[in-house]
Amino acid sequence: MSATLFDKVWSRHVVSQTDEATLLYIDRHLVHEVTSPQAFDGMRLANRKVRRPELTFATPDHNVPTVNQLEIRDALSRRQVETLRNNCKEFGITLLDIGSGRQGIVHVVGPELGLTLPGLTMVCGDSHTSTHGAFGALAFGIGTSEVEHVLATQTLWQGRKPKSLGVEVTGMLAPGLEPKDIILAIIRQIGTGGGTGHVMEYYGPGIRALSMEGRMTICNMSIEGGARAGMIAPDDVTFDYISSIDRQYAPRGVTLEAAIADWRTLITDDDNGFDRKIHIDASKLVPQVTWGTNPGMTVDITGVIPQPHEVPFATADDARRSLEYMGLTPGTPISEVPVDVVFIGSCTNGRIEDLRIAAKVMKGRKVAEGVQVLVVPGSEKVLAQAVAEGLDKIFSEAGAEWRQAGCSMCLAMNPDKLKPGQRSASTSNRNFEGRQGPGGRTHLVSPSMAAAAAVTGRFTDVRTLLA
Amino acid sequence: MEPFRTHTGRMAVLDWSDVNTDLIIPARYLKRIERIGYGPLLFADKRYVPGGAPLPDEPENAGEYDPDFPLNRPEYRGATILVVGPNFGCGSSREHAVWAVHQAGYKAVIAPVPDEGFADIFEGNSLNNGLLVAEIAESDWKNLVSLGQGSPSTEITVNLETQQVYYPADGHMAQASFSIPESARHQMLNGLDSIGITISDNGLAIDTFEKTRPAWS
Ligand code: SF4
Numbered sequence: 001m002s003a004t005l006f007d008k009v010w011s012r013h014v015v016s017q018t019d020e021a022t023l024l025y026i027d028r029h030l031v032h033e034v035t036s037p038q039a040f041d042g043m044r045l046a047n048r049k050v051r052r053p054e055l056t057f058a059t060p061d062h063n064v065p066t067v068n069q070l071e072i073r074d075a076l077s078r079r080q081v082e083t084l085r086n087n088c089k090e091f092g093i094t095l096l097d098i099g100s101g102r103q104g105i106v107h108v109v110g111p112e113l114g115l116t117l118p119g120l121t122m123v124c125g126d127s128h129t130s131t132h133g134a135f136g137a138l139a140f141g142i143g144t145s146e147v148e149h150v151l152a153t154q155t156l157w158q159g160r161k162p163k164s165l166g167v168e169v170t171g172m173l174a175p176g177l178e179p180k181d182i183i184l185a186i187i188r189q190i191g192t193g194g195g196t197g198h199v200m201e202y203y204g205p206g207i208r209a210l211s212m213e214g215r216m217t218i219c220n221m222s223i224e225g226g227a228r229a230g231m232i233a234p235d236d237v238t239f240d241y242i243s244s245i246d247r248q249y250a251p252r253g254v255t256l257e258a259a260i261a262d263w264r265t266l267i268t269d270d271d272n273g274f275d276r277k278i279h280i281d282a283s284k285l286v287p288q289v290t291w292g293t294n295p296g297m298t299v300d301i302t303g304v305i306p307q308p309h310e311v312p313f314a315t316a317d318d319a320r321r322s323l324e325y326m327g328l329t330p331g332t333p334i335s336e337v338p339v340d341v342v343f344i345g346s347c348t349n350g351r352i353e354d355l356r357i358a359a360k361v362m363k364g365r366k367v368a369e370g371v372q373v374l375v376v377p378g379s380e381k382v383l384a385q386a387v388a389e390g391l392d393k394i395f396s397e398a399g400a401e402w403r404q405a406g407c408s409m410c411l412a413m414n415p416d417k418l419k420p421g422q423r424s425a426s427t428s429n430r431n432f433e434g435r436q437g438p439g440g441r442t443h444l445v446s447p448s449m450a451a452a453a454a455v456t457g458r459f460t461d462v463r464t465l466l467a
Numbered sequence: 468m469e470p471f472r473t474h475t476g477r478m479a480v481l482d483w484s485d486v487n488t489d490l491i492i493p494a495r496y497l498k499r500i501e502r503i504g505y506g507p508l509l510f511a512d513k514r515y516v517p518g519g520a521p522l523p524d525e526p527e528n529a530g531e532y533d534p535d536f537p538l539n540r541p542e543y544r545g546a547t548i549l550v551v552g553p554n555f556g557c558g559s560s561r562e563h564a565v566w567a568v569h570q571a572g573y574k575a576v577i578a579p580v581p582d583e584g585f586a587d588i589f590e591g592n593s594l595n596n597g598l599l600v601a602e603i604a605e606s607d608w609k610n611l612v613s614l615g616q617g618s619p620s621t622e623i624t625v626n627l628e629t630q631q632v633y634y635p636a637d638g639h640m641a642q643a644s645f646s647i648p649e650s651a652r653h654q655m656l657n658g659l660d661s662i663g664i665t666i667s668d669n670g671l672a673i674d675t676f677e678k679t680r681p682a683w684s
Contacts, residue, residue, distance in 0.1 A: 015676045016669050021650035023669055025676050027684050035561065037500035046662070063498065076498035076523055083500050120684060127560040127588060143562035143592035145661075152662045155673055159591070159648035192485055193554035197582050226557060228587050251683040259683035294485050294557075318484050411494045432489040432558060434512050438520075 002269040004164050005233050006199045009138040009266065013121045015155055022158045027120040028137075029150050031058035031093065032106045033084040034413070035125030039148035040087040050091045051154040057115055058088050059096040061105045062413045066376050066403035069098050077414065091151070102248075104379020104405045107131040107347035111216065112381050114242060114250025118234035118263040123150055128347050128429065129229075130222040134215035135242075136234035136266045138199070141223065162228045165198040166274030169206030171283030176463035178357065179214035180349060180427070180446035182206070183221040184288035186280055188298040191313035195227030198276070201268060202232050206282040212241040213353040220348045221429050224295040233267045246381075289334050289459050290431045290444040292322040297431075301449070301461045305332045325433055326441050327421070334459050337443075341424040342373040342454040343436070344447055345403075346410040349427035350378025352385050354447040358427075359394040361451035361465060367399035368457030374416060375400050376408040400454065412437040425453035468597040470658030473626040474574045476547030478615035481537050486551060487558035488589065492567045496523050505563055506570035514539060542619035549573045550611050553580055556589025565592040575599040575625040577632060579608035581646070594651040597658065599625060603632055607643035610636060627656060 003011075015023040029052075036058070043050070050056060063077035072078040081098075088095040096102040096109055103109070107128050110116045118136035123129060125147040132139035142156065150156055167186060173179075187194075200222050207215065215232050222230025239260050242250050251259050271277065286300040296313055299306065307330045311319035323330065328337070344350075344358050355377065367373050375395045377383040383405050386392055392402045409416040410428040412435070418424055420439025427450050431442040443459065452462035496508045504526045511520040511529075519530020532539040549568065555578050556564060568576060576598065578584025584602030585593070593600040603611075611634060614621050623634040630652075632643045647655070654661060 016672045018650060020648045023665065023672070025673070025680075027680075034497050038502040038562075041500075041502065048662070062494075074498075080498050080500055117683065125560055125562075127558065129560075141560035141588055143560055143565070143588060143595060145562060145592065145595035149662050149665065153665045153669075153673060154677075155665060155669070157650060157661065157665070159651060162587075192557055193583055193586075196554065196587060223558075226554065226586060255683050259681070262681065262683075294487070314484060321483070411489075413494045413497060430487075430489065430558060432487045434493055435489050438493070438512055 002273045004268040004273050005136060005201055005231055005266055006138065006164050009119055009121065010161065012119065020159060022161065023155050024121055024158055025155055026123050026150050027055060028115055028122040029056045030106045030110055030122065030124035030129070031056060032062060032126060033060045033080045034062045035144050036087065036147055037080065037083045038144050039151060040091065042148045043091070043151055048152045050093060050151045053092040055154065056093045056151070057096065058084060058093050059103050059106055059109055060084055060098060062407045062411065064098060064406035065415050066406050066408045069404045069406070101380050104381065105347045105350060105407055107220065108350060108378035108382065111135065111212070112379060114247025117242065117250065118238060119266050123156060127223045128220050130227070131216050131220040131347055133219040133222065133229050133231040134212060135238055136231060136263065138229055138231065140229040162197055162199045163275040165195055165200045165227065166271050166277040167200050167202045168204040168271065168277065168279045169202060169282050170204050170279065171206050171281040172209055173282050173285065176448060176466050177285050177287060178446040178448060179210055179217040181285050181288045182280065182282055183218045184290065184295065184298050184444065185285055187221065187225045187296050189280065190225050190278065192224060192294045192296040193226045195222065195225040198227050199229045199231060200225065200227040202230065203268065203271065207232055208235065211353060212237060213351045216351065217348055221295065224429055234263045239263070287446065287449050287461060287463070289449065291326065291328060291334060293325055293431060293433050295429065295431060295444060297322060299334050301335060301459060303334060305330050305334060335461065336458065338458045339371060339425045339453050340422040341418060342371060342450050343409040343424055343426040343428065344450050345374065345376030345378060345408050346428035347378060348429045349447050350376060350382065352382050354427065355382070355386050355391050358447040358451040359391045361448050361462060362398040362400065362455060363394050365398055365455040367454050371454060371457050373400035373454045374403055374409055376403040377405050379405045409436050411435055425450045425459065468658050471597050471599055471627055471655045473624060473628060474547065475622050475624040476574065477545065477619060477622055478548045478550050478611065479538050479543035479546035480550045480612055480615040482552045482612050484552040485554045485557055488556055488561050488564040489558055491556065491564040492561065497561055497563055498523050502566065503570065505567040506572065509567040509571040510536065510538065540619065547572055547574045548623060548625060549576045550615050551576055551578050553578060553583050555585050557586040560588045562592045564589060565596050565598055569596055569598045575601060577601045577603060577608065577611060579603065579605045594647065594655060595661065597655055599627060599655070601625060601632060601645035603643040603645050607632070610634065610641065627652060
């Protein structure tokens, strides 16, 4: 019988099954400081142990300052990170701590340490766990009660099995276009609820042509389309990434060879097997910029702010509230909108390749007057690599701030925040009201588009700077 | 968790689409390591006048309510059923969003359109906390919205045993069905601890499964 990649990974992990629920085994459990304290408390109260501490890995990321990381001034942030440290010690879990050389955003460190592998089930108390699906893992975000359930049992109950949504990407990206543009265009097409109840699989020549970094950017934002998870079938690009010598926890030698032989079977047999299918032609894309307060509210860089009644997937009232919050007038070309802050980083676009792309645009240019630019590597390893390549110097010379690893201005839990009314060009994944700080206005873009905004002070078609 | 069988109460209506978890509870409140105290933090950046949102470590110490925020209508005080727009709870996995809704006094949340009413993770988190999330047909939902907005003193009933919402319409009781996965329903009806059940019912199956895992995993 023909099966999808998702079917195959799902069925390999079924521990038991009832009519309406499945108990899935979980191969990797990633933990961060924000969504775990109450779960560990529950474990203590019930006098339970972590079932498989060696499959559980933790790192602090959301609360970590990106200037002088070791000194967390905010008392609550400090307490939360300390609580994670204590819990890891008490329950015997590996902590990738600040300053260890391995800390970073949980979805950046998992893949780079070789924790993320094809065919695994992976969970984390964090919706962007979908990132790891780029390797052909079934990876999804869970709530704190479920974190506790996985800690105690290494399994998770799933209600109805999600449906599958095949996203075929044909055509190659033109210069100046990036995987971020692909995923923004997909969400724009299906709406932020379009993937609800589904696992998305991205496939086709437009996906095969992408690096692991690019694939992770796409899977990362699956949740922004409402999907439970995003997946991409593993191929030689995946296997090369995993075989790289610094993937500390990845299998080696004959075990790796056997694993790769098995992983090659993790493909969707027939793309007619998806419950639903959509298609996108990457070669036709123009750089994307969100204008509103959810990631589906997007225009081409060559476009204008829409009228409230023209906004798909939103009532005119919803659209008016977004326009008002964003301080935008319908009909204005997006390329005339000025920015105050540029943020390059996050689990969507804080990997080495993203920094290389941004550096290429900023090299030899200066940050526009009055614009603050933060460049934040996604992990300590990304930071070290960027420094080794001299990228930090390119950013500093342009007038950007080169920071330490963490979630930073992706969300307002650490000192990096927008002030009320400030407008950002951000490579992160959510433009919700207040996401980057109360009253802050976020526009989501690719790293090269963020760099272009940094040097011109407004949203600018990066293709004009590459010429 | 507390068992949930049936609940009768008044409605409060917030009919916006795509209400995300950052709106339900802003990130700065996620620094708390406790499981309680989230009620006053629900919709903190919408519910209070500018500057009135409480500090994360002093949730009770909040400013005035903003009269423009729909849930602040005086008639909604004491409402225990929240009627919301589609794709409610989209965005992050933070269970704090569910704790905030629940601890603010809501026992059930009702959204339009089966499969599209609630974001997946929010829905799962709610059921794990005994907060009932019901997705009903759009026509019934529209009736509830007008009822809740037009005559907020009306009481409706959400019954998990029958999986029906009962509401008055034209002098009789109309009903709207919803569906909760059987395992979650069983757990909620009886207020069961899911970890305990998993271990007692499936401990052996987990042991057996673990022996078959490939070496590389
Ligand atoms: S970078 Fe942003 S989206 Fe990613 S884990 Fe951190 S806060 Fe979440």
